[in-house]
Amino acid sequence: MINLSDIQKIFFTKDGPVHAVDGINLQINEGEIFGIIGYSGAGKSTLIRMLNMLERPTSGEVVVAGKSLSKLSKPQLRKARQEIGMIFQHFNLLWSRTVHENIAFPLEIAGVPKKKRDERVKELISLVGLEGRGGSYPSQLSGGQKQRVGIARALANNPKVLLCDEATSALDPKTTDSILELLVDINQKLGLTVILITHEMHVIRKICHQVAVMEAGKIVEQGPVLDVFRKPVQEMTKEFVKQITEPEETLESLEHWLQQGIEGEVVKLTFLGKAAERPLITELVRKFQVEVNILQGKISKTRESSYGSLFIHLKGDKEEIDSAVAFIQGEQVECEVIERV
Incomplete structure (x- = not known):
């Protein structure tokens, strides 16, 4: 489903080049929930933003669903991005729009007729458990409800991949668990491939099939979650596992x-x-x-x-x-x- 080949991202600053992502090779299988964990500054957010070309790699190749994204024209990339949904730590909702209108927004951009938009939004509101809140504004919602709107909006165009950028970091533990359960439910019902970045091992433990540990722009350890829990090799990984055990x-x-x-x-x-x-x-x-x-x-x-x-x-x-x-x-x-x- 997703293949990263020797991906590098270098930011050029007044103090010299910064290697935010440094030579990463990664394969993520269709239908997996794949976790990427690391501390702040490890390069996680930069990496996930390269999966939909919000950040273009300095070098290397990003292939999603058989398409090499860096080789696509702008119109082709816009179309390819419809197959890649994304949710964010701080929700990124349109505060002047209702729940219904927020979810419908990407469908408007895609040119979907109003009747079909409304039908799709109704389906998504039910899927994420927000029945009866379609006319509410983001300011009238709890943090968990806002993230559910973000998830519904990300699913509007029937994507094959869902990117989650610290999607639970702004939520309390109980709400975090409810959002993680929703992501598992979506993964199972829709067969969606989910890539989730976090600094919380609890999140990885609860829902991920595979995990990669990032440090200083590199993946230092990777494998099935249970194997990494049992026998962490790198000191960084041992620190994260100790958060739980x-x-x-x-x-x-x-x-x-x-x-x-x-x-x-x-x-x-x-x-x-x-x-x-x-x-x-x-x-x-x-x-x-x-x-x-x-x-x-x-x-x-x-x-x-x-x-x-x-x-x-x-x-x-x-x-x-x-x-x-x-x-x-x-x-x-x-x-x-x-x-x-």
């Missing part, structure tokens, strides 16, 4: 335990899929002469499966502890003895 309060609690000079060992267990739902601690207590103290734990749901981490303190004879750790490792549960945070 090891929040700050967990690290502080572990640091406190480790500083006490306690007997035994602190162990981190990592579960995947059905293993996250097993009564492993009960089995440990029954099989081995060890005391088990649960320090912290969390199970997260990804799009594909469950992923969990559990920190426990094992106390007892060293041989029994070693046997318990070996048993855990034999149960397809990753096990790591923690010496310091």
Whole structure:
């Protein structure tokens, strides 16, 4: 569906050239929800804006749905952009127009007759859950409702691709979850390819199939979300994964335990899929002469499966502890003895 070949974007400033995107190669399959994550300044927004030529690459090729966008004439590019919808962090609605009129706007530009416009807008209002709000103005809507209008407007011309530029960053957690659920619903119902950029790992975890991690204009790590969660390689990726699996309060609690000079060992267990739902601690207590103290734990749901981490303190004879750790490792549960945070 989308192929990026050696994409570069250089901005020339008074202080010299800035490589906002630096040699990125990327393939995104049809029907995927593909997440791109990175901190501010990583080049995410520049990259996503090159997928519809709002930013033209300095070099390289962008191919969407079989069309090399940089080779198209202006009329051809305008037509190609109708197949690429986009939603934004701050909604970008027309404040003097109603919900109905905002959604109809791209159809007006495309020259769709009024009767067909109205029919299409009615469909979209229902799809995004805004029944009864067609005559409202953006100032009369909540943040989540505004983003739903933005999504409906982006879908007006039946695009094949939906670009989401920090689409949930301005929303509270509950509203964020509702918008993410809507994007999943749209992805499934319409078979839409969704590219989503964010700095929040929660967003990636909840809905994405694949994720790419950006740093300093480059993709430093990429893969299925579950694989990246299980075994992050780059330090940048590990930082993002810890946002979900090891929040700050967990690290502080572990640091406190480790500083006490306690007997035994602190162990981190990592579960995947059905293993996250097993009564492993009960089995440990029954099989081995060890005391088990649960320090912290969390199970997260990804799009594909469950992923969990559990920190426990094992106390007892060293041989029994070693046997318990070996048993855990034999149960397809990753096990790591923690010496310091």
